[in-house]
Amino acid sequence: MAYETILLERKGAVAVVRLNRPDKLNAMNAKLKEEVAQALGELEKDDGVHVAVITGVGDKAFVAGADINEFAGKTPIDQWRAYGHTSLYNVVDRFPKPLIAMINGYCLGGGCELAMACDIRIASDKAQLGQPEINIGIIPGGGGSQRLPRLVGLGKALELILTGDRIPASEALRIGLVDAVVSHAELEARTLELAEKIAAKSPIAVRFAKAAVKASANLPLEQGLRYEQSLFSAVFSTEDKEEGVKAFQEKRPPQWKGR
Ligand code: COA
Numbered sequence: 081m082a083y084e085t086i087l088l089e090r091k092g093a094v095a096v097v098r099l100n101r102p103d104k105l106n107a108m109n110a111k112l113k114e115e116v117a118q119a120l121g122e123l124e125k126d127d128g129v130h131v132a133v134i135t136g137v138g139d140k141a142f143v144a145g146a147d148i149n150e151f152a153g154k155t156p157i158d159q160w161r162a163y164g165h166t167s168l169y170n171v172v173d174r175f176p177k178p179l180i181a182m183i184n185g186y187c188l189g190g191g192c193e194l195a196m197a198c199d200i201r202i203a204s205d206k207a208q209l210g211q212p213e214i215n216i217g218i219i220p221g222g223g224g225s226q227r228l229p230r231l232v233g234l235g236k237a238l239e240l241i242l243t244g245d246r247i248p249a250s251e252a253l254r255i256g257l258v259d260a261v262v263s264h265a266e267l268e269a270r271t272l273e274l275a276e277k278i279a280a281k282s283p284i285a286v287r288f289a290k291a292a293v294k295a296s297a298n299l300p301l302e303q304g305l306r307y308e309q310s311l312f313s314a315v316f317s318t319e320d321k322e323e324g325v326k327a328f329q330e331k332r333p334p335q336w337k338g339r
Contacts, residue, residue, distance in 0.1 A: 081122060085112040087137065088119050093130040093279035094272060095123050096182075102138030108190050109147035113168040120171050120179075127338060130279040130286065132175070133271060134198060135182035136191075139264075142183045142207065143191025148216060159221070169222045172197040176287050178278050182271040183207045183258065188246065192257075193222035196231060199290065201258040202274065203249040204267045209257060210246035230297060232256050282320035283338040 087098040097119050099106040108116075116134070123129045136142040164170075172179065172194065181187075181195035183203040188210050195201050195209075203209070211224045219225065220241060229237035232255045240247070249261045262270045278286060288311045296304050315321055319337050327334035 081118065083115045083119065085109070086115045086119060088122075090129065091272065092276070093128060093283075094133060094275040095126075095129045095131075096133045096135065096272075097123075098135055098137045099143055100137040102136070102141070104147065105141035105144035105186055106136040106138070106191070107144050107147040108168075108194075109150055110162070112147075117166055117168045117171040120175050121166075124175060124177065127283075129177065130281075130283045131178045131180065131275045133180045133182050133275050134194065135184055135268075135271075139185065141186040141191070142181070143188070143194060144186045145189030145191055145212070146222070151216075151218070169193065169197055173223075176290065177283070178275075178286060178290055180271060180275055182267060183209070183249070184264075184267055186246075189213055189220070189224075190222045193220060193224045193227065196227040196257075197223055199294075200274070202260045202262060202267065202271045203252060203258040204264040205249055205261050206264045207249040207252070207258075207261075208246040209249070209252045210244065211241045212244040212246065214242060214244040228257070282318070282324065282334070282336040284318050284320055285315060285324075288315050 085100055087100050089096045089098070097116060099108070099112060099116065101107060101112060120132065123132050178200070179198040181198040181201045183195055183201060185204065185206060186208055187195055189212055192209050192211055211220050211228065213220050225241065228240065236255050249258060252258045253261045292308045292311050295307050299307060319339050323336065324334050
């Protein structure tokens with residue numbers, strides 16, 4: 081599919097979605113959000129893609145937020161419609177393969193919410209993160225009020241959301257908002273290294289593992305443990321499980337089939 085506001089690349093079993101409005105610091109307008117959601121739909125169906133990475137084009141920004149210009153005159157019903165089943169945050173949240181946010185600069189508002197909806201966040205040492213919505217008289221609307229406290233705790237989440245302050249990548253790492261900080265020059269190489277490492281595992285086991293871990297955010301421990309047990313039992317039906325065990329016994333690398 082041809083896209084106008086994003087670039088979609090495949091590097092072996094890793095796909096990279098690049099948000100491409102660098103002159104606007106990759107602020108997400110409706111078209112861009114729609115295209116990222118479409119691209120993820122395409123990648124979900126593509127069995128050759130095992131892991132996806134999301135990043136911004138240019139040296140300055142991952143995403144500087146929703147496109148603020150689109151808020152002028154927007155009605156409550158317009159916004160309500162935008163929250164449809166196929167809207168970006170819902171698609172990201174339900175994407176079954178690992179999704180890595182490669183945070184190459186400003187990661188603000190909807191950009192921070194997009195990164196938080198991803199599974200793993202790797203940031204450049206030049207990145208700055210924050211939820212500055214309060215500064216334009218609104219609040220986070222892409223999951224920020226719910227995901228940020230789950231990652232960093234209530235106090236820090238409230239501090240960030242109520243002040244609108246930006247924090248450097250080092251502070252984001254300290255509070256658990258990102259999982260690693262690497263030098264700006266190495267960001268792409270280090271992120272792709274991680275993506276390729278995951279992409280080389282059994283894709284079916286990776287999907288089961290992601291589903292189990294993500295469920296822990298929503299389920300009480302007892303139900304989470306039962307869910308894990310059903311997935312663990314189900315993974316014993318796969319050819320990859322037989323192959324993995326056999327390869328271990330034969331002291332050779334496994335050849336995954338993804339089924
Ligand atoms: N929506 C729409 N346009 C945006 C944008 C956003 N969220 N963030 C940046 N831009 C645009 C700017 O308007 C500017 O466009 P112009 O050149 O046509 O005037 C361009 O991107 C470059 O931004 P600029 O502000 O000149 O860069 P800077 O380096 O001086 O400042 C930021 C960078 C990120 C501090 C600043 O752009 C900013 O505060 N952006 C808004 C962040 C925000 O509040 N996000 C949450 C929205 S709910």
